Amino acid sequence: NFNVQIEKDNHGLLDELTARINKIAQGLGSMETLRQNFVADVSHEIQSPLTSISGYAALLENEALTHAERMHYIQIIQVESKRLSKLSANLLKLSSLDIGVTSLSLTKFRLDKQLQNISILLEPQWSKKNLLLDAELDKVTIYADEELLSQVWINLMHNAIKFTTEGGTIHIVLTRDTEKISCTIADTGLGIAPEDQLHIFERFYKVDKSRDRTIGGNGLGLSMVRKIVELHGGKVTLESEIGKGSTFTISLPVTD
Numbered sequence: 001n002f003n004v005q006i007e008k009d010n011h012g013l014l015d016e017l018t019a020r021i022n023k024i025a026q027g028l029g030s031m032e033t034l035r036q037n038f039v040a041d042v043s044h045e046i047q048s049p050l051t052s053i054s055g056y057a058a059l060l061e062n063e064a065l066t067h068a069e070r071m072h073y074i075q076i077i078q079v080e081s082k083r084l085s086k087l088s089a090n091l092l093k094l095s096s097l098d099i100g101v102t103s104l105s106l107t108k109f110r111l112d113k114q115l116q117n118i119s120i121l122l123e124p125q126w127s128k129k130n131l132l133l134d135a136e137l138d139k140v141t142i143y144a145d146e147e148l149l150s151q152v153w154i155n156l157m158h159n160a161i162k163f164t165t166e167g168g169t170i171h172i173v174l175t176r177d178t179e180k181i182s183c184t185i186a187d188t189g190l191g192i193a194p195e196d197q198l199h200i201f202e203r204f205y206k207v208d209k210s211r212d213r214t215i216g217g218n219g220l221g222l223s224m225v226r227k228i229v230e231l232h233g234g235k236v237t238l239e240s241e242i243g244k245g246s247t248f249t250i251s252l253p254v255t256d
């Protein structure tokens with residue numbers, strides 16, 4: 001933390017310079033805070049599954065366990081290990097996107113087909129809910145990174161399915177005008193409170209820490225969505241109401 005103080009001259013030039021240097025110093029300070037928070041968040045995300053894994057592994061040593069108890073503990077260890085490996089995969093992806101190691105690999109492909117394929121891929125997860133893909137999405141081509149964009153739809157659909165109760169509906173609509181292609185993913189699920197909507201795209205942000213732990217999230221999905229969409233020159237918006245549901249809209253520039 002430092003403040004630059006230079007005697008003022010008559011032309012205000014030094015004032016300007018001083019203000020700029022102080023602003024840069026403040027910026028560096030807040031970057032350092034961000035970095036420290038990030039390390040603390042990562043450590044926490046690693047620590048809690050590891051504690052479960054070692055705890056349940058120790059319990060397994062008890063020879064008097066019933067078969068059901070043993071299977072239950074093994075299952076927890078498997079879930080927590082999967083959480084760790086998902087965390088490391090997501091962090092790697094995010095950091096390579098951040099530092100620009102992963103440059104976009106652009107190809108021309110059918111966005112409507114991509115959405116269809118992902119809906120089919122996720123069918124085991126939404127089989128007790130309704131997933132509607134708008135019928136009008138006909139031959140929408142886009143020039144984009146196919147693999148990264150598929151991550152966007154997977155994360156958004158996965159959340160929409162996860163937070164919608166049985167019998168609810170996930171509605172996906174793809175539209176295009178002269179400037180942009182838009183995809184809305186709307187669900188009739190839990191909804192997100194206004195104060196959470198402000199933070200939901202931040203890394204590691206979880207609305208309900210205990211609930212999200214039991215359903216396996218680490219709060220990175222939406223930050224990846226935003227990062228990938230912004231790398232494509234697009235933007236993400238959210239409208240949501242508690243108890244009614246959420247609608248995420250992704251707009252991407254028309255490329256052809």
Ligand code: ADP
Pocket residue numbers: 155159160163187189190191192200205206207208212216217218219220221222223246
């Ligand atoms: P994760 O990777 O753990 O799924 P996300 O970054 O995707 O986390 O989401 C952050 C938080 O936003 C989640 O913890 C969840 O509580 C909330 N959230 C995301 N999508 C929805 C949705 N469609 N409905 C309700 N809550 C949602």
